[in-house]
Amino acid sequence: MLSKSNKRRRIAADACTTIICPLYDLLPEKMLEEVASFLAAPSRVLFAIAITPPSSISPYHMIMARSRPNVSRSSIAGNEWHTLDFGDVEKELAAKLSDDDISKVLLHIDAANKLKILRLTNCSNMTGAGLVSLSGSTSIELIDLSLVGAHQSPILDPKPPLDCDLVLTILDSIINQGRCQLKHLQFPHMWRGGDYDQFNEFLERYDEMDEMLGDGRDVFVTFGDMYFGIQDYTCSECTQYYSSGRDGEDGNALYFCNTCERYHCTQCSAMVECQTVRTFCVWIAYLILFVLAQVVPT
Numbered sequence: 001m002l003s004k005s006n007k008r009r010r011i012a013a014d015a016c017t018t019i020i021c022p023l024y025d026l027l028p029e030k031m032l033e034e035v036a037s038f039l040a041a042p043s044r045v046l047f048a049i050a051i052t053p054p055s056s057i058s059p060y061h062m063i064m065a066r067s068r069p070n071v072s073r074s075s076i077a078g079n080e081w082h083t084l085d086f087g088d089v090e091k092e093l094a095a096k097l098s099d100d101d102i103s104k105v106l107l108h109i110d111a112a113n114k115l116k117i118l119r120l121t122n123c124s125n126m127t128g129a130g131l132v133s134l135s136g137s138t139s140i141e142l143i144d145l146s147l148v149g150a151h152q153s154p155i156l157d158p159k160p161p162l163d164c165d166l167v168l169t170i171l172d173s174i175i176n177q178g179r180c181q182l183k184h185l186q187f188p189h190m191w192r193g194g195d196y197d198q199f200n201e202f203l204e205r206y207d208e209m210d211e212m213l214g215d216g217r218d219v220f221v222t223f224g225d226m227y228f229g230i231q232d233y234t235c236s237e238c239t240q241y242y243s244s245g246r247d248g249e250d251g252n253a254l255y256f257c258n259t260c261e262r263y264h265c266t267q268c269s270a271m272v273e274c275q276t277v278r279t280f281c282v283w284i285a286y287l288i289l290f291v292l293a294q295v296v297p298t
């Protein structure tokens with residue numbers, strides 16, 4: 001049994017070794033929510049995880065918790081999770097995220113039950129173990145494992161450590177679900193060379209999924225030449241299904257992009273290009289303002 005002084009020492013030691021962001025104690029919940037609302041979606045979740053204490057906290061923090069407002073992680077990160085794209089944060093940050101970080105983010109938003117679209121853009125540090133939080137998902141419709149953004153080349157050098165065995169185990173747990181909602185998978189370029197037997201076998205299992213889905217979709221993966229392992233008939237952005245005729249009832253069409261090796265529908269492609277043009281225009285506007293500031297006398 002510990003004496004009172006020993007207990008005090010241990011509580012103090014716990015307090016020193018457990019790092020909790022002081023924002024949690026200093027700022028009201030509304031202010032934290034306001035700050036979070038300005039962040040990109042992945043940053044918002046990382047922020048929520050960082051500022052709130054872990055579920056198993058020390059006696060010191062239990063005492064402190066009685067005097068602090070009840071800040072919930074979900075109120076900061078939000079509850080509406082349709083799409084999570086790590087391309088929404090700086091490339092340098094996404095490239096530093098570990099499997100543990102990504103697993104915590106997916107757990108935090110209850111991705112296995114809520115998330116529909118997951119893009120691991122620029123997550124070049126992960127092995128895929130972090131995707132375990134997505135195992136058996138009955139909500140996920142699209143997973144983009146190419147690690148690059150729209151219209152960027154998927155040929156990466158050096159090759160990322162994404163482990164085929166690890167990821168395929170998780171994908172199998174999803175496609176084996178009776179209520180599987182998966183509509184599109186974009187695989188890493190480095191797996192699509194035909195050299196990975198386990199990947200080739202998975203493609204055959206995935207290709208047979210349409211029998212299970214029974215919604216008229218044809219999960220068709222190309223098995224030949226340079227397009228090996230690319231899923232056809234489905235837009236890689238919005239998951240809209242286009243039959244082999246390519247033209248949809250809405251007037252849009254599906255085409256293959258040789259740069260990012262994805263299928264895009266014309267509507268989604270126009271949106272991506274619009275964003276690029278908008279970013280370019282903003283930079284031009286800044287440049288003009290800068291030049292005017294130099295020329296116009298004060």
Ligand SMILES: [Zn+2]
Pocket residue numbers: 150151152257258259260261262264
């Ligand atoms: Zn493209």
Ligand SMILES: [Zn+2]
Pocket residue numbers: 235236237238239240264265266267268269
């Ligand atoms: Zn689309």
